[in-house]
Amino acid sequence: MHERRGPHRLPLVDTHSHGVLHGELGIGSFERYFGAAAGAVPGGRGAGSLFDTRAGLALLRWCPPLLGLEPRCPAVRYLARRRELGAFAAGRALLRGTGIGTFLVDPAGPLPAPHGPGGPAGYGEEDLTSPRELAQAAGGRGHEIVGLDRLAVRAAETASTVRSLLTGSADALHTAAGRGAVAFVCDASAVAEPAAPGIGEVQRAAGRWLTDRGRRTRPVRRNTADPTLLRHLLWAALTTGRPLQLRCADPTPLAGLLEAVAGTGTVVLLPRRPHHRAAARLAAAYPHVYADVGPDPRHTLGEAPFSRLLFSTGAWGLPEMHVLRVRQFERGMERLLAEWVAEGECTPAQAHRIGALVAGGTARRIYRLEDEVVAVG
Template identity: 55%
Template sequence: MDGLTEGIPPLVDQYSHGAVHGEVGLGEFETHLAEAAGATGPAPPGTTFFDSRAGLAVRRWCPPLLGLEPHCAPVRYLARRRELGAYRAGHLLLRGTGIGTFLLDSRAPGGLTSPAELARAAEGRAHEVVRLEALAARTADTAGGTDVFLARTAEELYAAARTATAFASGAASCDDTPPGAAEVREAAGRWLRARRTGEAPADPVLGRYLLWSAVATGLPVQLHCPDPRRLTGFLGATASRGVDLVLLPDPWHRRPAAQLAATFPHVYADVGTRPGETLREAPFGKLLFSTGARGPAELYVVAARLFVRAMQRLMGDWVADGWCRAAEAGRITALVAAGTARRVYRLDAATG
């Protein structure tokens, strides 16, 4: 089965937040494992979040990258991490992911690697994806009023379009027409009067305004919407705008996202680490891989390993069932792993 992925290019991770800079203690590591496992609150008494699928995956795939045997005790693993130092351990882990290009969401808080820092650590390339809500929040922190805020937001957005690889929106829904100027001005004034410094806009009118403004730049736009079916009208309305849209839904809505990608020529969908849920729903050239990682470099390792192994199993089944030949399976894997992302985000033109 390993032969099915021979020749696969370095992965393109189309969405993550960056890795932590410094040492990660047991408590912080457990917190990140809890998030990866989808849990809230502490582990049940007498247990640990290493007792989860995410924890098992870390123990399986990460120790060998640091010179240890797979499945070593968590305490031994973290001791080895400290022994090597955060800088060296992070480099070994990131360089062992198989990821060659990272697209980082710009809304990430302090303490995580910037695109340049992640690229150096991984010996790869990294590009910024500008989160629209974060851009608006930064602009509002220095704007003196509604008119200044709207003018500066437009300026900042088009300035970002010259250097960013893509924009990202967290709008949960969007109409099939942009909001009117008066409606936007009223919503902006209401938000500016009530907001605190650093607070991003949650008003749906401002979300629609930012999203339609990003579409006008022509850059690809990531749509981080829990249920992408709420964006169906917007997807249809943007079909002739000459812009690619990438759906990054909650994990349990990946199938409908893939179905929407199959419906609209300019729409693509994220497969996360479980491509089997989506490859039956859309053409292979409409699907892209991401880790969604935030925090320890181990989460990049785990997500990449899970994706590759899932593709190996799926393509192995397809070859065994006569759906395709091994060479075709390798080409499909390469498309989802990197090829589609390189095309959609124009990474070859950016030498990424």
């Protein structure tokens, strides 16, 4: 088995990420995607290279050795080596160097706007690797996270009546669960209202959506499902036994929803910075709620039981982002747990157990991956 450097010593489970780009990238394209994926979209003219940022320094520290170069080599040398190897071989080497053994992949998800300021123009979901392709490149296993919005949109594309829309979306939900979807995912902003919608409310929403669809001249885009239908699907998804991931900014307003669904199913909070601590507190308050551990475990391990926090990269576009997010997590865990051991707050064995839970132990349990411990590297 590949020896892990972190305190957990087992392959990681990345509980939420996206695919990486197919094809070669020039220097300009690489920087645009890197900026979008790292949340550091470059500014106007003369703003400088993204390699001259904290994220750029991290990339040049951790990624070059995986491609046979010395750490902290010049950016031009790294990009030349990347092109020399080719996108497939470079991506394979980078992904296998992460130590991720299992990927839970959102094929769509809240990807950055392709035409945003400085963002990469002209890319789409089809430009990213599928869960299977990502896992094959990494030498691990991949599973799809199914978006409730996608289910609703697909059902609406073929439905002709309110009944067929509701029946089709329900069938799609249970078919996805039966075919091995490990989780469902939804934007919390669309479903934050705590009460389940009544059947009359759902039928009226379905009718409005079908009427609006008939007036459109273009196909329904993803992430545009009616909020009432999404709330209806959310409650139905919780009954399938699969965890429901909620993408959110600040999760605090979701307390009412989390209380309302108690006893129905498992919810995993995916907050944005700087709200991971708030998500951990909600995980501590509700036994059916779990939370992403975030970029700095020091902020969350003190707020929730260790068995309620999960690792994810949230990475997309460039395999380098998977590397950076893993290294950030591992270094944060190593420093924190070493400090706890040194101060006598836990034993080395307890530190190992904590690291193993967050890195993948809890994820294997709640996502039913108990038999998936694969060697990587």
